[in-house]
Amino acid sequence: MSIKDGFLVELERETNSTRRIIDRLKDEDLAFRPHEKSMSLGALIGHVVELHNWVATALTKNDFNLQTDYKPFKPSTVAELKQALDEGYKANEQTLNTFPEDEWFKTWTMRVGDYVIGEMPKLGALRFVINNHLIHHRGQLTVYLRLLDIPVPGLYGPSADEQK
Template structure:
């Protein structure tokens, strides 16, 4: 299977799990956080929802400069808005994968803050990093939900909440 087709397949597979996880985030707990240094539940869930959009950013740009583009997290008010935000981000990722050619995967992509280069990657590395970040922060979201006694959906098989022991 071609690499872009594999990336599309993985995006679709991971999006099913992410959608299930985001659907369980209760808006009345958006302000909850497990520790003062941790993101709130709403902020973390919104971050999970926005991350697929980084695929399109990697395809459409050659850098992200925080000095010119200060990060502004999206303020979602409820679970429906959260899921809509995820679907929009996911559509942008899919559109990006439709546009890119494998030969563009090795093009450089830079993360910077003004003159300070934070890191340099290839476009392919940024796409893969976006996928990894979704999985990483989705797992973090699962811990938050567990601490709130909200049943966790399975990711790569059933969760402890979905099987009887």
Template sequence: MIHPPQPNLQTALGHELKHELAITRRVLERAPTEQFGWQPHAKSMSLGTLAGHIANLIGFLELSLQGAAFDLATNKLPDNPATAADVLARFDLNADNLHQALADISDDAFNDIWSLTHGDKTLLSLPRTAVVRTMVLNHLIHHRGQLSVYLRLLDIPVPAIYGGSADEAP
């Protein structure tokens, strides 16, 4: 039996990221600046904080592809964008940078261990493949789902994600 060649990790991940980032951007496009202070519960993030976290989150993947570690004690994380336009601009910049970082990494480097530290304390140390899947993609999808619920609660039309929504056909 002949098996077709398997795509390399960059290609496979690149296709998945392109798809997930396009969906995520459509959800972010619905988040209005005037609702950035709204939160569904006192323990929940505000809409603006959540949207900014999503925009910044994909930059975390770029960091994990470019170095062996990231130290939270010596590196400042970006501030949250203040407006919907700023969220989309940050998201687009991080997405472009991510695709470039992905193009520059080898399949072998995906097996390398990447660490998140705070000074001398290691917070996590995982193969890059696990960082990509759990700390970024799954995390991104989780928060995108939260944001779609925020939109619904604010009576803002929710875009189609993996199929139609009550507001939009696929």
């Protein structure tokens, strides 16, 4: 199995997990904030969706500058979230299918202006900056669902709400 093939499996499964959360949301849920210091549910799920889509938008660059290459995704409806996730999945799949194997080992830099946040091989960037980051925030979303009394979907096995 190639690196690409492994990431294609992960891409499909993680996208489906995020979709299961989005499918449980209503537009009015997007304004929910569990605390004044917390992001709204809409901002948080928007960030998760945009992180998915960084496979095609950020990983294809060698230098990703948050100041010039990044515009936060601010959805106002669940339909926008679904559309962005679905369109992003197609772009991500195409990106991975055409990504040269040697490209995984090239250095990827993340910065804000001239300040370098980190440098690592693109292989590490996909795992650490994109996937682990979105999984972390998706975990936060499950807490938001619980607080809203929305049944939490099982993401890596059955959830308490799916137990009999």
